[in-house]
Every structure is written in C-alpha cells, then in structure tokens.
Amino acid sequence: MSNAAPLLDVANLRVDFPTPTGTVHAVRGLSFTLGRERLGIVGESGSGKSMTGRAILDLIPPPGLVTADRLAYRGQNLLSMHRTERRHLRGRRMSMVLQDAKFSLNPVATVGHQIAEAFRVHHKANRREARERTLSMLEAVQIREPAHVYDLYPHEVSGGMGQRVMIAMMLIAEPDILIADEPTSALDVTVQLQILKILDDLVTRRGMGLIFISHDLHLVRSFCDRVMVMYAGKAMETMPAAELTDAAAMARRHAYTLGLLGCLPELERPKAKLATLTRDPEWLK
C-alpha cells in the first residue's frame, strides 16, 4: 500500500433521504480509507453499499443529501468543490462500473461511439485518435474482434461482452479509482470468472484503487485485499480478506459477519439446516 495520501479518505459519511413519512438514513456515519488496493464492501439490500459508491461520485439523486466530516480524493476535499470540478473528476479520476450493461449503456448509440465519447469528454482528441484508443481498449478487455464490436449496439452484445464494454468505457480515461457496483451479479457463473480476470488484470497493471461492492461475501473475499461488511448504513467491521476464512480469526468476527457466513449453503460442507441470522437491534444504533 502506498504511503502517500490515501486515494480516498472518507470520515463519517452520511446519506439521508427526506420523505413525507420521515428521513431515511441510507448511510449512517461511514468511515474508511482507500489506497492502491482493493476494498470490498459487502452487505445485503438496504445496507447502504450502493449509496456509498454513488455518494463518492456525486451521483445521489435529489432529494438525497450527502454530508461527511471528510470526503477527500488525494487530499482534495470533494464536498467543498464546485459541482463542475467534481464532474471533471468523475470519469477522469474516479469511475463506476454498474451491474447490468443492458440498463447502463445508451441503447441508441453504438458501443464504440459510447466508449470514444467517454474518452473525448476527458481528453482532447479528434475522432480518429479516439477510435484508435477505443479499439485498443476493447482489445485490453479481451474482445477478439474490436472493429466489429465497435459498430454493434448494446442490445446486440451478450451480457459478458456488455460488461467488458462498460469496463472499457470506464477505464479508457485512466482513472485512479474504480468503483464496481455488483459488476458480475447479472452474469452466468462461468462468464463471471472471465470478467473478474479482466478486472483483476487491468486493476493490477494500472495500480488502481478498486472498491468492489457486492452481496456475495465469498466472491469479495477471493477478489479483494480488505473487506468491509455493512448493515443498515453502518460498517459492522473491516478486515483483511484472508481473515474471513481463517478459523483462528473467527473469534474476532462480528456477529453479523458470522451470521452471513453461516447462512450460506456450501458445496464442500453440506449442512442439514442453514443457520438463520438473528438481527441484533444494537446494530441499528
């Protein structure tokens, strides 16, 4: 891990949504740092993990409110920045890969056009340069016929290819931080592995920081360096990924993490009945 200023420094992040029936606290006082490493954020639905990713990129829709004691990218305070400055950072320095390319790619523009556009928004380049960059990026995500795929529309590509396209689009401007929000959840299990290998390769080679948001504890454990477990908007605990399967470290685990681990069916260790999670009201405080 680099010993310069952390890529991302978050202290006491809060995301609130005022509604007619009271305020919904999606994220309640979350703190963490991110260096050039992979941080996995795990949680169930409603844990606030997706909201955290979007808050960092200033993508929370109104009436949502984002507040924090500190939300800094390489020492620069994101919250005190002007909206346009933050927009410049988005895509260029920090970007996000979403779950389903079907819903996150523009259906009326070709795939190549969208990736090239992503490049030209952040770098001065003419159409030819942007196209070349796009083609090399498509190769980097292991698409075998980049020139052919360039002209396809999003509905003409399969799920796995769509995710590769999205990764290409989000990495072409060479950001420092990538936030991946359930990037493989909508894919078949064999395709998942391919996509993860690509992500692994690119993130390592470019020395990026990665935040991997998922509901799949085992996936995150195998892919990331550190894991943060969230519940009801708060982090229950953060630990090195290896500790999740280390029997000796189990004693240190939070009850919620143990509960999540216990309720999963496992191929190697058949259970007669799956453990169920008893939610301690203390966790909501």
Added chain:
Amino acid sequence: MSTQPAIAVSHLDVRFGQAHVVRDVSFHVRDGESYGIVGESGSGKSTVLRVLAGLNQDWSGTIDIRGAPQPKRRDKAFHGAVQMVFQDPYGSLHPKKTIDDALAEPLSIHGIGGTDARITRALDEVGLPRSFRFRYPSQLSGGQRQRVAIARALILEPGILLLDEPTSALDVSIQAEVLNLLQALRVERGLTYVLVSHNLAVVAHMCERLLVMQLGRAVEEMQARTLTARAPQTEYARQLLLASEGFSRPSV
C-alpha cells in the same frame, strides 16, 4: 410411497420458432424426492419447468405425472396436484389483491370451502403472522412475498412443487429462511420437488439428485454427493463446479 415415478419426462423437445430451446431431454423424479436442474442462462432449465407446469404448449415428447401421460392443456385436477413457485417475488403476486384474496382464489376456483380456516393455517405454515392477512403485496418485503407465494402454491395441497429459482432474488439471510422453510414443508407433507437454479450450492443443499443442462441438452445427471465430492464426470459439469468456487487470484 409408490414405486411409480412422480414425474417421468421422455424425449422432451421445445422450439420457439427457430430457436431449439430444449433438445431431447429425459429424466424422472421419484415420489418424495427433491430433484434439481442446474444450468446457466440459455440452458433451457426454466423452459423445462414451465412445460412441466403446463404453461407452455409448444413441446413434443411425453410427460407422465404418476404414470398418467399429460396432454398439452392440463385440467383442474392436474393443477390441484402440481403447483409452482416463481422466481421474482415482486412479480408473482397481483399488486391489487390482498394476501387474503391471493390465498382465497385457488380455493374459490376449485370450490373448496372452509376458506377462513385454510387461509389462517396456510399463513401459519409459512411463518407469516396472521396480522398480515389483509395486507397488499406492496406492504411486504421480498422474503415475505415469497412466503405468500409458497402458501398459495401449497393451499391446494399438491403433491408436486415446481420451484423456479425461488431464492435467487432474495438476500442470503432471507434465502436461508426460505430454503429452511421449503425443506421443512417437504418433510412434513412428503412433497416431491423439482428445483431449478443456477446456484450449485443451493441445489446441492436442497436436492438429492440433479441434472446439469447446457444449451437445451441434458449434460449429466448425478447425485448431490457427487458434487460435494467434486467428482462430476463431464467437462462442462466440472467447469461449472470450478466456476462456482469463486475467483482465484494469480497475483497473490
């Protein structure tokens, strides 16, 4: 328990226009057994289930339920004996009908009386509080809706339950509760299950035997313990097993 298989499928073939979605699939499910069908998207597993349920009529081959060959259009007696639970808890309940309406409907269609008692018993059996009876689906969580779907499927007391990815859309902690519920109900009532899923761990946990499908074909049929012993015989089944074990980082 009779020796006749509960379900016997022979040379099932399904085409949607040009697409050959299920190719020559045969299997049988014993009475009281829990049988899994595993595959990725495009494998045809959900189509097989829908054909078994009678939702789809473009098939050829034979389907026998307890020895009786089934026609394309099923009758009420069939629906009283075979029921299904769908994948999406947010889509399987009519948004404008209360739980009470949803549970009373099957009773009304089949002319079964004692509605009140049966509905309260159904709610008890799936672990839903009776106070939920007159709620609308929008007032329930995903797990609760799935319990209602199970209650609706079981209120006619069928012998066979078809489960189409019943927990794929649920959080893991809720999945555990629903899977436990399904196990308990199967034992209590001596039901026969056919469970379709893409998740090998869920299938290995819930089922005794399973069929692996790929691109419409039956690739391999095996015991669940073959999976747990990591000894499938075909290449594809091995690949699937390897992929479900997660990612291994070369760099670390």
Added chain:
Amino acid sequence: MMTTWSAYLRSDAPTSRRQARLCQLWRRWLALRGNPLAVIGLLIVLALLAVAMFAPLIATHDPIAQNLDQRLRPPSAAAWLGTDALGRDIFSRIVHGARVTLAIVLLVVVTVGPIGLLIGASAGYLGGWVDRALMRFTDVFLAFPRLVLALAFVSALGPGIVNAIIAIALTAWPPYARVARAEALVIRSADYIAATRLLGASSWRIVMRHVVPMCMPSLIVRTTLDMAGIILTAAGLGFLGLGAQPPLPEWGAMISAGREQIFDQWWVATFPGIAICVVALGFNLLGDGLRDVMDAK
C-alpha cells in the same frame, strides 16, 4: 371518535377485507390530497356536480324564459353574464346546462368505458383469432372521423339529445379498446397471471378479475382526456341541429348559437366556452392525479 377512525384507517394490520380496502382508499386519498393540481381538478368536478344538483336554486332566472326586450344585453347586475339572442339569461342557462353536460359526459363514459375495456382486455389477453377479430371490428369504427360517424348515426336515429349520446358513444369506444389491449399485452406475460393460470382459472376469470383491474389507471386517464372531446362533439351535433334541441341549454349549442354575434356581443359564446374549458381542465387534472395515485404499487 376521530382518533379511532384515524387509527382504523392507518392500521398496518387490517383485520378484514373491508378494512383493507378502506385503508387503501384512505392512503390513496392522502396521496391525491398531496397533489395540488389534482385537488384543483377535484374541486372543479365537485363544483360541477354541485351546480348541476342545485341548478334551480343557483340560477337567477328561468333558463328558457324568453324576453325579447332584453335581447343581447351585456353583463350587468340584472343578468350577470348577459343575455342571448332571445333575451334568455346566460348565467342561468349555463347553470342549467351543467346538468345537460354532466348527463352527456357521464352517460357516454359509463357505456363506452366498460365496453372498450372488455373488448380490449379480452383481445390483448387471449390473442390469436379473438384478438384479430376484435381489433378488426374496432378498426371499422376507428376508420371514420368521429363527427362523421356520429352524424350518420344521428341521421338514422333522428335528432335529440339521447340519440346524440348514443351516437357519440358508438364512436368513442375504439380508443379505449386500443388502450386496454396495449395494457393487457404487457400484463399477460406477468408472473402473477401465469400463477393464476396455474391455479386452473378460466380465461374469463383471469380477464375479468386480474387483467381488467390493471388496465384501469390508463383507462381513467384516457376517459378524462376525452371529456372535452365528447362535449365538443355534442356541440358540433347541436350546431347542425342534430343534438340537443332548442331550448335545451346545452353549452355546445349555446356556443354555436352565439357564433353570429361573436364580435359585437362576445359574451353569448364566450361564457359557455369558458365553462367547457374549465370543466374539461378539471376532469383532466383529476384524471392525471387519479392515475398517479392508482399506479402506485
């Protein structure tokens, strides 16, 4: 008393079907109340109903009493909105005309809505030859401009307000069938419909009890959008002498009667016109608000 009602309606755990429906109605009412435009629409519609109900009490003069001395007088203390070519008080005619307008609109909607809904929902859900046959039947009616077809029917049936209503109804139902069919096409692939088929429900039962309720929101909006069109079609028929027969104070007929004097005695045609605009707007706003409230899952 109020607190027990309030608790009853806000209950999270209704104990009977009736309570569940009342709670839902209450929630929808709260949602509607929160939409200012919908409230305006509701007030306008309620005002129309009130004026129609209490017309004899509200009107200042007899709507059909002619007073040729007072022809074409501008608005004054004696005649609030002026008088028309036969000296009849326009205000009173508008007030009584509310009854006629309401009757036309409600009768058309009440016949046309259910027919269109049933035809469209059945066509959309059942598909196949039923769909084709019903839609071709619908196309026949859609092919004619509404006024022309209404004219043909009225000519055959004879002039008069009742025949005008029948003629308008016969021409107004096709769009409802189209809307209902479009909704039904989407609904029929939903899991809850498949689940109901699996219970052994007949197609009739599914269409009536499961598909039709889901088509209602779009249909309500369509209906309210149509209100103005229905009033104007009645007016067109009235102008040709084939709709409301004089001296019936139908707003559309009043406008066409005042056409001749539009520049010099503008009040004869303008006030009925304003009445139509306001009522049509009211129905539109209410309909939009109702659709938002009913769509909420």
